[in-house]
Amino acid sequence: MMKIRDVSKHFTVKKGSSLSRTRQIVRAVQNVTLDWDLGDFVAIVGESGCGKSTLGRMLAGITPPTSGTITLDGEILGGARGGAQRKAFARMAQLIPQDPYAALNPVRRIKDLFYDPLSYHKMVPRGQIQERVEELLTMVGLNPANVMNKYPNQLSGGQRQRVVVARALTVDPKFLIADESVSMVDVSLRIGIMDNMKAISRQRQLGLMFITHDFRVARYIAQGGRIAVMYLGQIIEQGPTEEVLKQPMHPYTQALISAVPILEGREQRVSEVLPKSYELTGVVPHEGCPFEPRCPLATDICVKQAPELEADPVIAEHLVACHFSTPREMVRDLRVTSA
Ligand SMILES: Nc1ncnc2c1ncn2[C@@H]1O[C@H](COP(=O)(O)OP(=O)(O)OP(=O)(O)O)[C@@H](O)[C@H]1O
Ligand SMILES: [Mg+2]
Known part of the structure; x- marks a missing residue:
């Protein structure tokens, strides 16, 4: 172990x-x-x-x-x-x-x-x-x-x-x-x-x-296993692969999955899905949530206080670090062959 x-x-x-x-x-x-x-x-x-x-x-x-x-x-x-x-x-x-x-x-x-x-x-x-x-x-x-x-x-x-x-x-x-x-x-x-x-x-x-x-690669490899999503050095969401992909809770995971192409040749960049474009330079903006500058849900608390990676009340192995996490049903074709 x-x-x-x-x-x-x-x-x-x-x-x-x-x-x-x-x-x-x-x-x-x-x-x-x-x-x-x-x-x-x-x-x-x-x-x-x-x-x-x-x-x-x-x-x-x-x-x-x-x-x-x-x-x-x-x-x-x-x-x-x-x-x-x-x-x-x-x-x-x-x-x-x-x-x-x-x-x-x-x-x-x-x-x-x-x-x-x-x-x-x-x-x-x-x-x-x-x-x-x-x-x-x-x-x-x-x-x-x-x-x-x-x-x-x-x-x-x-x-x-x-x-x-x-x-x-x-x-x-x-x-x-x-x-x-x-x-x-x-x-x-x-x-x-x-x-x-x-x-x-x-x-x-x-x-x-x-x-x-690539979420499609992640899904293919980690079927029945786990996915951990990282943002600026931190794990912001983690859980059983099927759970995380079907009902991601962090707005960043949701944005990443939205960026997976719906149809061949229509790949969107994450920066197009998120409201503000951003380059990950590794420099954390403040002591709060690292995702705050790009987050559509952010408020004052996200600048002041970093959210802890905590268990979902329903699925204990599904962890998320967000003050306003809400599960969102995602329908995306995550087959590798659709790339
Ligand atoms: N030896 C180093 N010295 C200084 N900064 C570094 C060094 N290695 C990595 N970094 C910085 O640490 C951050 C994370 O880099 P890392 O290579 O782990 O990213 P990554 O997720 O593997 O990216 P990619 O998907 O492009 O491979 C980046 O901002 C990078 O510039
Ligand atoms: Mg790398």
């Missing part, structure tokens, strides 16, 4: 010229609390810049949190001492990074990309590395003979994405964090890749977290 408690990540960014330099605090992730267990499918949804990748990197132990704790089976992530323990920890949660191009060393053949993690973590005896690479590539639906000896740029986008998934599996992780894993892949290939990731996660009882800006 992974327990994420009040986790925040702040970056200090320098602004201006060398004469008048100011510092700005970017709250990339703010007070995120979440439980994530083996076999759990969670989708993290939000616009560009809301902190999804930063959260993913913290859960994979790549970036340390500014505050808060992440524990894996009771042990604090990043707090582990000693080489062996740290190594074991690093294996537990694997991140499938956002950009498959950047993730694969361009001057190494596919089979060689697996060599380092397999030998560093002593996953199999040396003589069996080749066999294991073939097994991993087969697992993600690739023909080993066809890709093993190629370089990353000789593969298609879909194949490259599958290689990145296979590589994350080399160290036998318990938790898999997929960051926008199908957004760079052609729409026609998305379902195949998502089905493969779901099947692997089910077979191995992995916790799967899928980061996406």
Whole structure:
């Protein structure tokens, strides 16, 4: 079980010229609390810049949190001492990074990309590395003979994405964090890749977290699981996937779902659905609700007081952070194929 408690990540960014330099605090992730267990499918949804990748990197132990704790089976992530323990920890949660191009060393053949993690973590005896690479590539639906000896740029986008998934599996992780894993892949290939990731996660009882800006992808991956919606670093709504999509309670979730196209080719931007356009710079406007500047329901209290993430009186697992949350029945075609 992974327990994420009040986790925040702040970056200090320098602004201006060398004469008048100011510092700005970017709250990339703010007070995120979440439980994530083996076999759990969670989708993290939000616009560009809301902190999804930063959260993913913290859960994979790549970036340390500014505050808060992440524990894996009771042990604090990043707090582990000693080489062996740290190594074991690093294996537990694997991140499938956002950009498959950047993730694969361009001057190494596919089979060689697996060599380092397999030998560093002593996953199999040396003589069996080749066999294991073939097994991993087969697992993600690739023909080993066809890709093993190629370089990353000789593969298609879909194949490259599958290689990145296979590589994350080399160290036998318990938790898999997929960051926008199908957004760079052609729409026609998305379902195949998502089905493969779901099947692997089910077979191995992995916790799967899928980061996406697309509600259709979130729905497909997290059927029967959970969705958490992020805004400016915070989770503003969270609950069983079907509940959140059918009756979203936060005005932001409602706006995001409204932005999903009704008909092919008629995709609206979130900024068109919401009354005011806005760029997510990571800078929170005030101590109140982060969504207040764009919110159609906002009043004075939203500036003064940040709403807590609280349970819905009817469905206890459905949490929302809004002073004026009201469930709204949404009718949208959220099938991936309708994209
Ligand atoms: N190393 C860093 N230094 C400074 N600011 C950062 C750093 N990494 C991220 N940020 C800022 O933190 C915020 C969240 O970034 P993050 O990459 O987590 O967003 P995201 O939700 O993954 O966006 P996208 O959907 O575009 O991938 C942004 O405002 C970003 O500019
Ligand atoms: Mg990202």
